[in-house]
Structure formats: C-alpha cells, structure tokens
Amino acid sequence: MSATLFSPFELGSLKLENRIVISPMCQYSAVDGSASAWHRTHIGNLSLSGASLMLLEATAVEAAGRITSSCLGLYSDANEAALGAVLEGVREFSDMPIGIQLCHAGRKASSETPWRGGSMIAPENGGWRTDAPSAVGTTDEEAPPLALDRAGMERIREAFVDSARRAARLDLAAIELHFAHGYLLHQFLSPISNQRTDAYGGSLENRMRFPLEVYDAVRAVWPAHKPLGVRVSATDWIEGGWDLEQTIELARRLKARGCDWLDVSTGGLSPLQKIPVGPHYQLPFARAVREATGMKTMGVGLITDAKEADAAIRNGDADLVALARAVMWDPRWPWHAAAQLGATVKAPPQYWRCEPRGAGRVFDGAAFGQR
Structure with missing residues (x-):
C-alpha cells in the first residue's frame, strides 16, 4: 500500500506519527530577540494540533540577522532562557517534537513588520546596516548592504554554531537551516545577489561554498542522533537566477553530508520574481528533488485540502507536507483531516469529548467515562 498522510515516518532517529509538519511562521512578537507571552500562546496552541512535528519560526543567529527588530533570536543567554521557559510550559501538556529554523536575514534584515509595510528601516531611523555576499540591494531604492569579508563570514558561521549549541541545550528535536526566501545563505547561492569574485562567488561550486560550510559547522556541534535539514528556494523565478538544476546539485552535496531532509520552497530573493501562484504550485519542485537525489523532502505551497495533501504523499510528490x-x-487542521480521511490523531485528553457525533473515533486512544 502506498503511504498516506497519516502513516508514520522517520527523520533520522526522530519518529513521526504522521506526515504533517507545521512550517516555520514568523510572528514578529519577540522583544530583543527573546520569546514573549505571544509565543507561549502561539506555540502552545499549535502543539495540540495533532501534527507530527513543529518547526519554530525563522530564528536569527545574531541581532543583525533579524528580519525585523521584533523577530525571534537565539543568540544570547536571555534569548535562550526566554525560549526555554516557553518550551517548558508547552511540554507540560504536549509531547509533539519541536524543532527550530535557524536563519540570518542578510540584506533583508532591518525591516519593518509586515503590518507596518515591511520596508527597510535606515540606520538613522532606528535600523541597522545589513550584510550580504555583495553590496547589491534588494531594490535600487534601498541602501546597499555591506559586502561581507572573510572575518564577517566567519563571525556569522560561528553564530550559527552558537545558536545550534543553544538549541541542543533546549533539547529541541531538529534544526532546519534557512537557505531560502532571499535570506543570507540564499543570497550566497543566487548569482543575482552574489557577485563576488573570490572563492565564494562566480561558479556554482563557489556560490555553494559558504552555505555548505555553515551546514558542516552546525552538523559538527548538533547531536549526531538529531536530524538536521535545510530549507531551499528551488528557483528564484527570475531568468539567470538560482534554479532547479542548481538546487538538485546542492541537494546532492547535502545528501552526501547526511542531511536528513530538504524543505523545498521557492522565491523570495527579488521583487522581480514572477510566480505562478496556485494550489500546490511548489510540489513539483519537491518531487523533482526527491526523484533526482532520493532525499527526503517536505512539500509546501498552498496545501489546504486534506484529500489533496493525502494524494501528494500517495503520489510521491513529497515525503511530508x-x-x-x-x-x-x-x-x-490535522484533527479535521483525520476525520475526513478516516484516520486517528493524538489530542490532549481534556479535548476528547469534543469529537462531533458521527465523526467516528478521531482521537487516538480516546476513552472518556461519564458519571
């Protein structure tokens, strides 16, 4: 029988109860990089959803790598303590595995929150100078970033390492490194943003060098039994930019290094991108990477219907959604998907009595006596 949305799966030694993953979602609700009461509510809520794994939002490895001044970070003792307190409360009632996505925004840092327009904030207005592979801005209107020298690259690589060590101390279940959506490591990969003439620019080999160095450095300090994955943008959606063929070569390099999964998204590098947005529009890229390399993949992109998500797993478009x-x-969503597909899902016993009449037994192990 082909796999289904509610069949078990393994990422390294991490055993997942189904194929549903909660994707990283920026919340713009941190204070100086530290998790707030909002995170306790947000993470706690989703930890009861019945998904098999949650990946926390793009989390900056240094203050200057935050997308906004309100983004989550894991670069200080205060950040670590605050997130640890949130996780302690969540874990009291949920055993869902929780991982984290580590990120550096590069030239997309120092921005307003989306509900305030999302534009770059100049240093004189409370922002900061951003870093990038080359002094090439996202738009002509924005101040160009500072081109990283070797010392700056080493600083950022070590910041990823330090954040990975903090994640290990917090007993997070997995790390996903953010190579996508126009952030720093994607900026190194794409010839549009990387115009260096040294060993880190030009050829595909050179443009992959720094992201792979970051991967290797994190893998060296992240516990060997815990999975490490990477999120990629499979295409810039711009002629002459990063594309699927280059993504597949990067995937081969990561697989050789023991990478546990590739989370296959697209776009985010430039406002010139032309994306044919529609249901499941990114799944063909996950399928192509999976077929070309044999890597485990996560598929994303307007996946909203349970039967269609189940079909994506059955058809081999991706291993996880x-x-x-x-x-x-x-x-x-996972509860309702289980009811629709005739499956069961884990839920806290406090909620077992909420199953609608006629829905069948949706909650795994649910039994509720009544006096």
Missing part, C-alpha cells in the same frame, strides 16, 4: 497559513487559519 508542511503547513503554514492553513494551520494558522485552522489550528485543528
């Missing part, structure tokens, strides 16, 4: 907007809209 990662939900973001759909699970924010419906934090019980």
